[in-house]
Structures are given as C-alpha cells and as structure tokens.
Amino acid sequence: MRIGVGERAANYIVLVGVSVLVLAPILTILIAAFSPASASAAREGAFHPGNFVAAWQEGRFGSYMATSVLVAAIVVTLAVGLSLLSGYAFGTMTFRGQNVLFYLFLLGIMVPAEAIIVPLFFDLRTLGLTDTVWAVSLPQVAQSVAFGTYWMRTYFRGVNRSVIEAARLDGASSQRVLWSILVPMGRPAITTMVVLMFMWTWNEFLIPLVMSPSGSFRTAPLGLALFQGQYTQGTALLAAGAVLVALPVVLLYFLLQRHFIRGMLDGAVKE
Amino acid sequence: MRRAGPSAGPTPYLLILPAFLVYGAFLLFPLARSVHLSLFDWDGLTLATFVGFDNYIDIATDERLRAAFGHALVLVFFFAILPVCIGLALAAVLTRARVRGLPLFRTIVFLPQVIAMVVVAIAWRQIYAPDGVLNTALRAVGLDALTRAWLGDYTFSLPAVGLIGTWVSTGLVTVLLMAGMARIPAELFESARLDGAGAVREFFSIIVPAVRPEATVALTLTVVASLKTFDLIYVTTGGGPGSSTTVPSYEVYRRAFELGEVGSAAAVGVTLTAVIFALSVVINRRAERGA
Incomplete structure (x- = not known):
C-alpha cells in the first residue's frame, strides 16, 4: 500500500x-x-512534593488507602477462589440445569449496583453489618463472581480435552486436575481476571459510599470525594490526594497493560 | 469427563455452591428485594404502605425523574455515540497509513479507562472552574465573552459533564476498533484502490462493515457505562444546578439516602436496570440482523 x-x-x-x-x-x-498549597509556601519555590506527605497524613489518605487495600484483598481473594471453582464446573462438566444456572450468573454482569444498593443497605443495617468491611466487600465479591464465573468458564472450555483426560487416566482427582494442572496453565487468563477485579474494586464508589454511613470506614475514592466537599481551598492537597488514589491502578496498568486492554475488550459479554 | 465417576470428587453442584451462595445473597436476592420494595411507599424507618405501581407512574409523570432519564439519554450521546464516531474516524486514519508509535498511542488513549472516576471528576472540575484552565485559555485568546462557570450553568453543565464522558470513552472505543480494522486483509484495500475508490468510499464500503462486531461491543460497553454514571455526577455537580444534570443513578441515591423515599428509589433502580437490558438487547439484535 x-x-x-x-x-x-x-x-x-x-x-x-x-x-x-x-x-x-x-x-x-x-x-x-x-504546586504550592498556600501563599507562604509559594514564596519557598514552585515545586512542592511535600503536598503528598501532607495529603497522606493531614488529609488522612494513608488510612483511606489502607482501607482500600484491605477491601481489595478480601474481594479479589474471595472472588478469584469462588470463580475458579464455579468456572471449572461450568467449563468442564455436564450437569442438569447447567444453562439456567449459567445465565443466572451472566445476569449479574449487567445488573448495575443501583439496582441492589437500596435493599442491601436497609437489610444489612437490620443485621447490624453496615459500617463493617463485610458490607463494603461482599456485594463487590458477588459482582466480581458473576464476571469471574463467565471468564473462567471461557478459559476452561478452551483447554484441550486430552490434557484433562490424560490426567484423569493417571488417576488424578478432579480437584488435582484443577489445582495442579489447569490453574498453573491458566495463569494468563487468571492474571487478567485478578487485574480487572482489583481495578473495579479499587475504583468503586457507590457501594462504599452507601455501606458506611458513619464514615468510619472510608475507601480511597470516597475519602477523596469527601475531602473535596470539606476543603474548598486546598486545591494542591486535593490534587495530591487524587494522584495518590489513582496511582496503584495506573502503575499496575503500565506493568500489565495487555491484561487490562484484553480483559476489558474480551470481557464484554457477547450473547 | 461426561460421566462423573466414583473418583470424580465433588459434584459440579458442590463446586458452584460457594459462588452461588455469595452471588445469591448479595446480588440476586437484593435485586428481587428491589422489585418488591419498589411497590411500597417507605421512608426507611416507619411501616411501609403498599402502593402498587405508583412509584413507576411517578417516573413517567414526575418532572425531575423524567428529566433524569432524559439526561441519561443525552449522556448516552456523549459517552457512546460521539466516541464511536470519533473512534471510527481515528482508527480508520491510523489504519490506512501504518505509522510508528501506535503502541504508545494505544497506551495513552486507553489510560482514562483505568483512572478512578472520582479522580477524573476532580481533574475536570479544576478545568471547568471559574478561574480554571478552560476559562484562562478562553481569556488568553480574547474570547472573554464565552467564559462562564461551566458546571454551574443551566445550559452548559450537562454537555460539560458529557464531554468528560467522551474523554473517558473515546480511547476504549478507538483501541477496540483498531483491533477490528487490523483484521481487514490488505488486498481488500488494494483492489478497492485499483477500482479507483477514494478514502471516503473505502471507509463506508470496507471499514465500517468489517468492524461491525467491534462497534457493537464498543456501543454496548459505553452505553451501559453512561447509564451507570454516578460518581462523576456526585463529584462534579451533585445533579445541579437545579436538576439540570441529575441522572437516574443519582436519583436512586438521593431518594433512598437523602430524602427517605426508599420505594421510589428502588423503582428508579429497577427501571434503570430494565433500560440497560433493553438497550443492550437492541444494540446486539440490530448488529446481528445487519451482519
């Protein structure tokens, strides 16, 4: 050409x-x-990396980030474990009600948090679970499991049958086939899933906003939004906080870019 | 694998059970509860009264709620339609002449997708602020008359918020469409050019039909994202000024947790979900029929 x-x-x-x-x-x-956070800081020069320290301590972003790390660890660990098991069943086994059950999981990929958040809050409040890590995490585990089941099923269906059958002939149990053959082989697909679940959880806003009404349990994006509401003046500290909140996912994106792009493009469900 | 022999270990049902318990308890059950709650008038504290479909009738008659769904459609234009048009043109131009630096370009344009929406919203608030970057730039070129508080303006706040969505979506759409266009065999272009087809005819008769699957995925992703927009509105405008930027997802939050109109909030949430499902089905059906 x-x-x-x-x-x-x-x-x-x-x-x-x-x-x-x-x-x-x-x-x-x-x-x-x-940039300088105040007029007096401006006299000391134009470059102020100290804003990040101030945001971390005074802006309490250190503790918000710690909360986010805890929530992300819970959501990703649980969702990956559960999705591996359910995806394995849907992808390699035949059983009654398979299709109905699978479509039930698929439904969850499309349902927005807005459709479940109202009863979730009032029911969890009745159970005394609001303002706990579980109220913030478990609804997100449910959302991620819907995607993870779909994603892992696709991977398990793509695995060459002869690999599984050879292992079974050698006497390996179905648990062994999963954990010592299929999971190690599926590292790329699993990495993509982990990366996406981490990003969704870290960036989630509505669920942590609603589930912690007392504000005692704030994730990083929530802390940032409230920081903005409280301090109209400190643009520099707000910006520093915003950079801190975005940084973990952006760094991961630079390291594992292909997983992000492939996951978000392939993850779109095609019925 | 078909016969679960005696050595099969846990049955498929046992493998699915843990996932299904969490999924059922924290997604399916609340979804059903939403539908149930939407038939009641409830303030979240006292006894609820059954009102049938009144909350749904409200969505059609209440001015603020009707406006919210109208705004959602405007956002669909900015989050989905506009990015697909820009993305098609951009991807076509970049596919026609393979230039260097495409991997770096892809890394950059995809970046807005991974940044937390709250951070995006804060960055754009500073751009749209009365003494922000946009107004400063307008004054610098002598267009002082155009300056305004973009997010506080009854006419301009909705398009201003919409353009943030365009900024977020365009990269995703472009990357998707470029992947689709890379599949088109080069001979197709060459034979078209031998027939004397120009860039425009090439675009409409080769490129657009070839990327139909990718365009469908792009539209589905961005339409759903635009309808679910909550954090962007919460941080930039809070639905204001007046109700000029409110959207269904924001109304769910406001009604349930600020106004104590829980049943109405649930009805808005259920309706929003129905709209999301309906639009995805329409987009995917149309793509199939056209293919």
Whole structure:
C-alpha cells in the first residue's frame, strides 16, 4: 500500500494531537499536585512534593488507602477462589440445569449496583453489618463472581480435552486436575481476571459510599470525594490526594497493560 | 469427563455452591428485594404502605425523574455515540497509513479507562472552574465573552459533564476498533484502490462493515457505562444546578439516602436496570440482523 508523505505527516499530527487531548487533564492534576498549597509556601519555590506527605497524613489518605487495600484483598481473594471453582464446573462438566444456572450468573454482569444498593443497605443495617468491611466487600465479591464465573468458564472450555483426560487416566482427582494442572496453565487468563477485579474494586464508589454511613470506614475514592466537599481551598492537597488514589491502578496498568486492554475488550459479554 | 465417576470428587453442584451462595445473597436476592420494595411507599424507618405501581407512574409523570432519564439519554450521546464516531474516524486514519508509535498511542488513549472516576471528576472540575484552565485559555485568546462557570450553568453543565464522558470513552472505543480494522486483509484495500475508490468510499464500503462486531461491543460497553454514571455526577455537580444534570443513578441515591423515599428509589433502580437490558438487547439484535 503506498501512502503519500502528506498523509503520513497528517497521521502523526492526529496521533500527537489526540495524545495531548487525552493527557492534558491528567497533566493538569499532576501540576496542581506539585504546586504550592498556600501563599507562604509559594514564596519557598514552585515545586512542592511535600503536598503528598501532607495529603497522606493531614488529609488522612494513608488510612483511606489502607482501607482500600484491605477491601481489595478480601474481594479479589474471595472472588478469584469462588470463580475458579464455579468456572471449572461450568467449563468442564455436564450437569442438569447447567444453562439456567449459567445465565443466572451472566445476569449479574449487567445488573448495575443501583439496582441492589437500596435493599442491601436497609437489610444489612437490620443485621447490624453496615459500617463493617463485610458490607463494603461482599456485594463487590458477588459482582466480581458473576464476571469471574463467565471468564473462567471461557478459559476452561478452551483447554484441550486430552490434557484433562490424560490426567484423569493417571488417576488424578478432579480437584488435582484443577489445582495442579489447569490453574498453573491458566495463569494468563487468571492474571487478567485478578487485574480487572482489583481495578473495579479499587475504583468503586457507590457501594462504599452507601455501606458506611458513619464514615468510619472510608475507601480511597470516597475519602477523596469527601475531602473535596470539606476543603474548598486546598486545591494542591486535593490534587495530591487524587494522584495518590489513582496511582496503584495506573502503575499496575503500565506493568500489565495487555491484561487490562484484553480483559476489558474480551470481557464484554457477547450473547 | 461426561460421566462423573466414583473418583470424580465433588459434584459440579458442590463446586458452584460457594459462588452461588455469595452471588445469591448479595446480588440476586437484593435485586428481587428491589422489585418488591419498589411497590411500597417507605421512608426507611416507619411501616411501609403498599402502593402498587405508583412509584413507576411517578417516573413517567414526575418532572425531575423524567428529566433524569432524559439526561441519561443525552449522556448516552456523549459517552457512546460521539466516541464511536470519533473512534471510527481515528482508527480508520491510523489504519490506512501504518505509522510508528501506535503502541504508545494505544497506551495513552486507553489510560482514562483505568483512572478512578472520582479522580477524573476532580481533574475536570479544576478545568471547568471559574478561574480554571478552560476559562484562562478562553481569556488568553480574547474570547472573554464565552467564559462562564461551566458546571454551574443551566445550559452548559450537562454537555460539560458529557464531554468528560467522551474523554473517558473515546480511547476504549478507538483501541477496540483498531483491533477490528487490523483484521481487514490488505488486498481488500488494494483492489478497492485499483477500482479507483477514494478514502471516503473505502471507509463506508470496507471499514465500517468489517468492524461491525467491534462497534457493537464498543456501543454496548459505553452505553451501559453512561447509564451507570454516578460518581462523576456526585463529584462534579451533585445533579445541579437545579436538576439540570441529575441522572437516574443519582436519583436512586438521593431518594433512598437523602430524602427517605426508599420505594421510589428502588423503582428508579429497577427501571434503570430494565433500560440497560433493553438497550443492550437492541444494540446486539440490530448488529446481528445487519451482519
């Protein structure tokens, strides 16, 4: 295909122009995060990495991030474990009611948190579970399990049957086949699933907002939103907090980019 | 594998059970409870009264709720339709002439997808602020007359919020469509060019039909995302000024947890879910019929 020099140059302009448009808002917040937090700070210079320390301590982002780490650890561990088991059943076994059960799980991928949050709050309040880590985590485990079951079923169905059958002929139990053959073989698919579940949990807003009405149990995005409501002045600290909240997922994205992109594109359910 | 022999260990039902317990208790059951609650008038504290479909009739008649669903459709345009149009053009241009730097470009344009929406909202609040980047830029080029408090303006706040969605979605859509276009065999373009087809005809007769599956996925993902938008509204405008940027998901929160209209909130949530399901089915059916 022959392409003129002019068109090639135009393409580079498009490439750079779009990149600038995407990066500009991100740069705005980065610059704000390093800018002086007050007039007296401005006299000491223009570059203030100390904002991050202030946000971490005074802005309490340290404790918000710790809460987020705890919630993410619970959600990802539980959801991955449960999804491996259910995906294994749906992907490698035949049983009555298989399709009905599977579609029931698929339903969960489409149901928005808005459809379940109202009764969840009032029922969990009756049980005395609001303001606990479980009220924040378990609904998100349920959401992630719906996706994880779908995702792992796809992987298990794609595994070559002869691998499983050879192991079974050698006398391996179905548990052994799962844990010592299929799981190690499925590392790429499992990594993608872990990465997506971590991102969804870390970035989730509505569920932690509603489930901790006293504010004693705040995840990082929630802490950030409330910080913004309280301090209209401290733009620099707010920006520093925003960078801290975004950082874990963005770093992971730079490391495991292919998993993010493939997961979000393949994960779209095609009926 | 078909016969679960004696050495099979746990049956498939036992393997599914733990996942199903959590899923059933924290998703299916609350979903059914939402439908049930939506038939009552309840303030969250005292006794509930059964009102039948009144809460649903409200959605059709209450001005604020009707506005909320209308705004959701406007956001669908900004989150889904506009990004698909931009993404198609962008991906086509970049596929036609393979230039260097595409992997880096993909990394950059996909980035907004992984940043927490609260962070995105805060960044854009600073851009739209009265003395923010946008107004500063407008003043610098002498367009002072256009400056305004973008998020506090009755006319401009909704499109301003919508454009944030465009910023978030366009990269995802472009990456998806580029993957689809990479599949088109080069001979197809060459024979079209031998026939004298220009870039425009090439676009409509080769590229658009070829990426139909990817465009369907892109539309489904972005339409669903736009209808679920809550954190963006919560942080940027809180539904205001007045009710000019309120959306169904925000009304669910406001009614249930600020106004004590729990039944109405549940009805809005159930209706929103129905709309999400209906739109996904329509998008995917149309794609199948057209293919």
